Amino acid sequence: MFSVAHPTQRWSQALRASNLLSLSVPREYGGRGAGWDEVLQTVRDLSERDGTLARLFAVHHLQLASVLLLGSREQSERLLPRSVECEWLWGEAVNHQERRLLAREHRRGGFLLQGGRHDCFGAEAVDWLLLSAWHAPSDGLLIAALPTDRDGLDRFEPNGGSLLRCHEVRLHPEDILQPPGLPWTPRAQLRGSLAALLQANLALGLAMRVCDGLPARTMVGGLRRIVGLGLRLSEQATVSLESALLAGNSLSFTRGAALATLVAETAVVAQQAVELGLRQEGVRARLLAGAT
Known part of the structure; x- marks a missing residue:
């Protein structure tokens, strides 16, 4: 305990x-x-x-x-x-x-x-x-x-x-x-897409925090554009997810795979935003340290 x-x-x-x-x-x-x-x-x-x-x-x-x-x-x-x-x-x-x-x-x-x-x-x-x-x-x-x-x-x-x-x-x-040994249904496979979409939004939140802590200059503008793209992709994926959930047991593997692809694209952009934001944050910290 x-x-x-x-x-x-x-x-x-x-x-x-x-x-x-x-x-x-x-x-x-x-x-x-x-x-x-x-x-x-x-x-x-x-x-x-x-x-x-x-x-x-x-x-x-x-x-x-x-x-x-x-x-x-x-x-x-x-x-x-x-x-x-x-x-x-x-x-x-x-x-x-x-x-x-x-x-x-x-x-x-x-x-x-x-x-x-x-x-x-x-x-x-x-x-x-x-x-x-x-x-x-x-x-x-x-x-x-x-x-x-x-x-x-x-x-x-x-x-x-x-x-x-x-x-x-x-x-x-x-x-x-x-149960073990049973094939996964398209509806059950939505769990993987939802997990990846949640992870992507965790990353987008972190990138947004970095954005807010950096001065509004050209490089930050580039970061904001990537974050904006990630948010738009996340919004599209969320709409597709809600539609897939409403389909219930009639959901097809094809439709589930299309959602998974869209979520994967969202995750890639979200990770790029985090990596760029952390690099910019590191550069700013080094510049500030050198100025003191």
Whole structure:
């Protein structure tokens, strides 16, 4: 356990006090029902002020969306209203490439988890987690939602990087959002696009903060143009995302792939904006240091 003074706990407490935890939850589940344009604007606003707080906010809302995208109607009806009522903060331990966290069938249904996962940002300060585990017999991943106080689940923060360890952690059938061995639907694949779009807006918020801190000269004007392009691409991607979400189970792979391409373009421009902004900030700092 961490003291109140621990930075991750301070960020989580600030987010819990912000009245933003239910922002993206549909009204039918007791949330505020904000569109993704408002959620992404909030990501940028927070990123301009505190990048870590913004990332915790983005990760939280990605997991809430994941319940809707990956889970059943019954799982959404069970988890989302309770999340709003109890003000749960959600974290993530999903990695499609890593196989150190293993799942095997339990004799009474569900699975048992054994192993660990590194770099689970903020996991030590959240109430619920989405996690992935490798299931060797099906040669695939499962994705589950579970409370962080589940028996056998330990969370640490060694050297600034969150670590998750599971020792015979029980996953019940109702915990499984995406069973192993089943092909992903176009709707489920929207999760990847949403994750990338959130990350792009974290970067755009950081670039906007750099813009505001630099004098309005020619190079800054160039930075502002790149940020403006990133914002326009993000707006287009958000409109496409909302349309894809409305399509529901009728969403096609082609349409999902088009969205992924647009989000990737947004992410590239956002990263360029950050890199240019940091270079300009560094040049200005060196010039100021040389003048003193």
